[in-house]
Amino acid sequence: MGSETGTLEHEAAQRANGRHLDRSGVRVELVECERRFGDVAALDRFSLTIEPGELVALLGPSGCGKTTALRALAGLEQTDAGVVRIGGLDVTGLPPNRRELGMVFQAYSLFPNMTALDNVGFGLRLRKRDAPTRRRRARELLDLVGLAAQAGRFPHELSGGQQQRVALARALAVEPRVLLLDEPLSALDAKVRAQLRDEIRRIQLEMGITTLFVTHDQEEALSMADRVGVMASGRLQQLGPPDEVYERPVNAFVAEFVGSVSRVPATVGAGSTVEVLGGRIPLPDSQAAFAPGRRVDVLLRPESLAVRADPRGLGLVVRRSFLGPVMHVVVALPGKIEVLATLPSSSASEVVVGSAVSVEATGTPLFVTEPRELDA
Amino acid sequence: MAVTRLAGVPSPARSRIGADRGPAAPGRRSRGGRPRSRVARLLRFAGIVPFVAYFAVFLVVPSVSVVSSAFETVGGNFTWANITAALQGTYLVSFEKSLELSAISAGLSAVLGTVVAIALASTANVAARRVVTSASAVFANTGGLPLAFAFIASLGNFGIVTKVLSAMGWNPYDHGFSIYTLTGLVVVYCYFLLPLMVLVMLPAVDGLRREWFEAASLLGARRRDAWRHVGIPVLAPAFLAALMVLFTDAFAAYATAAALTNGSIPIVPIQIGSLIEGNVLAGQQNVGDALGLGMIVVVAVAATLYARLQHRAARWQR
Structure with a gap:
């Protein structure tokens, strides 16, 4: 573990020196992960592999364990058993702040005491980048999500859709190895949701970043993902391209849940x-x-x-x-x-x-x- | 003239023209179009009459009386002498003592109360939280003579706690502590200020979202970084506003200090009490009013700060 951690830090140092890693993403693996809350198995020997640069959507009803899987990958939830690997390195015991991930939450995750610009620049500030550098990078990312004009606004002065865009820019600012999206569109109205869905996918493809997307909205999952994983009772029922999951379900649950x-x-x-x-x-x-x-x-x-x-x-x-x-x-x-x-x-x-x-x-x-x- | 000219005008036009002039104006009708009588309009404000009366009798009238008396001689003539007297000698010292006592007891209670509030907000033990908040509500409203006697009975020279500590070989009075000193007053004030801080801060701490700390962590922050950059700045306005409340509460407290120290510590409320009662010098009531005016100014400054900080807290925690 120690050497693996050291490697992560070495990679971080490489980035700091401007020698960027391969931007085509890293492989993510969750192997036989288990997590119980009392008698309930949120993850039951859950295994998932996400290929570099791929967007996988986890789909399932409330309580199926999809968010627990994402949080286990983020390090926000400790697993009872199993292994989490990012880029081939075992990160199971690493805290979230050392996993080099970016995450967009369902809602309300922007720091209320910071402007949009400061929110986006926060991760760079922690990495001791100088103020002009982080302001320039934050503006670039706000421009990427179409909010350059709102850089000076506080979160409560932004709409729900704008807040989620800022959250996406903030997650991308630290050049994460993996992007995690925890139902980021569920609190938005239908029109904004469709628009932001397309934007997230465009940006993800442009950056080639490995992405895990958790949603209960099958339309979102089927339209955005390279592969869709359908979960029930803490287990992955089926993982495959959207058309395969829709047209050739492996069991009655998947057939009845999707479409x-x-x-x-x-x-x-x-x-x-x-x-x-x-x-x-x-x-x-x-x-x-x-x-x-x-x-x-x-x-x-x-x-x-x-x-x-x-x-x-x-x-x-x-x-x-x-x-x-x-x-x-x-x-x-x-x-x-x-x-x-x-x-x-x-x-x-x-x-x-x-x-x-x-x-x-x-x-x-x-x-x-x-x-x-x-x-x- | 207008009435004469309107006599033959059809009613809709008449009411439209009349609307600009008086009795039939739409603005004086209820939304449903029914005319609203003067009585009905007055009745709308009837509910706040008791509050206005209370406010006037117990705040406005005494405040006006204090302010005007502060600038009057005993004979009723204008003078600056009371203000001058209140800002020098023993009275200036009493302001310094009062500010010291209030600042220390409010500051200590604010810090410890916030720590307790954070602990309560993060505990999964609902019963413990309920017990602590209920107890805080009781303790925050305990003061005056009963509190003073409770402390004398427990931490006085011959109090139970003092005896127990003495029996264990450590008499606090041998180490410089006394309940009858400024330090003792700080301890007693903390008894009701700390629970008050818990009650005031708990909603603000509850407003801290888990997502902020998780997002900060994923961006590379350690726990203390997240608190430094997010938690503390977000809580700061509420904390400072609560500190102002505690400060004014401590600054105005009278009965507990009077009963505990018997006037030996010259804080402003005790000085005012002595001057009004004529215990020290007769005919010095107007100096007492000048001290009262000084207290009003201090509390007004604190209240203004409180209002501004509260506004900022509300903006962040929307």
Whole structure:
């Protein structure tokens, strides 16, 4: 540990001398990390590797352990077991101030007694950079996040979005090895959130900095990340590119958590097919081993359901939501089943609330799982 | 004339024109459009009448009386003599003693009270916090004769604590301590000032966000760096404002000091009491008023500082 710490300090010294390290980022590893709060396992043999320059988003419901994982990487939370490595060095026992990380918190992390410029320059001040140097660097970073004109303002004189931009600039000012984002957009309104999301991604790509982003907003995770990790009960359920997580979930939890799905009872048919909603569709390739005749639930995306106005249909439209080019339609089926389908708005004029419709599954189900009764 | 000309004007226009002139003015109507009577308007202020009356009787009238008497002879003529007398000799010493006593007891209580408040804010033991804050509320409001006698009974020459310490081989009175000295008064004042500081500072300390310290740490700060650059500057306005409150509280305290020292320590409130009662010299009440004016000036300066610092604290902790 001592030599590794020494190496970190050596790297810091190199930076101070102007010999910058490779800006393409460092590899981050959390290996078999565990953290318990009483009886609750916030991290349960949690392992994650982030490649240099990569942005990984941890996604999951409240209490799944995603923030604990990020805080363990930051050193703000001590793990009960496991190893944390940054750039190949074991930093498990290092305090946060020696890990050379930058972090943007959910909100309210700017120092209220300092202007935006002083907030951004704070890390450089601790590194004993002279005042002109840190002011110049702070102004550059404020310019990068579009807030050069607000350099002299105190945090309470800035909007929520501006405060988060300053927090991002402050985190980047110290040229961190890894950038940590702890739900930095969750306190912002939708428009600012979308704008800042794009800015963070642009800056992260420009700087090539390895980034861990924690969020409960799947749209944020899917749109920003190189890879998305879905967590539940302290464990990583799936880690992969956004399209893979969305289209090929490894279990029912991931399928139901990422995107919208409808759970419909079905029976496995012959030839790797499944009989559902009166029709027959192929089983997913990865799940072709189900024995014929077995009762299952299939998870279907809204776009995999075709809804047509049909006076003899068994479905009853109970809700519909206009979303511009498409319409979301919720249909009640016999057996207390509700399904969500997406229709082109142009063809949904006859599918009105209270009307009878027929519902048909098309394509391949997202996932096939045990019936819910058996799960319970 | 105006009434004559308006006689034949249709009602909407009349009320519009009349609005500029008096009784039917929109500004004198309630929001719902109903006319508001003079009584109704007066009733709106009825709730603050007791406060205004209290304020007038117990603050404005005595203050005006003190200020005017400070510039009058016993016969009622204008004079600077009382002010001159109050700023020299024994009375000047009493101001110095009062300022010394108030500054030391307020300063000690402020520092120790802040430490206690920080400890309370960071403890996860909710019960301990509740007990300490409740006890602080009681102790902060304990003063006067009961407090003086409590200290005499415990730390007086023959007090229980003194006896216990003596039995253990260390009599504080053999080492220069006495409850009847300025040092003793500092100890007694701290008894109610320290809990007051805890109560005043606790909300400010609670306002310190964990994220500030974590962010500072990730930027390379050690714990003491984070306190130096963030924690202390953020708390400073609230701390100084609370210090002002403690200072004025100590500066104005009378009964405890009078009962404990029997007037042997010449602090300003005791001097005023002696002058008004005519214990020392008859006909010196107006000098007492001049001393009172001096106290008003000191407290006014402290209160102004308090208001300005409180404003800064509120701005940072929004």
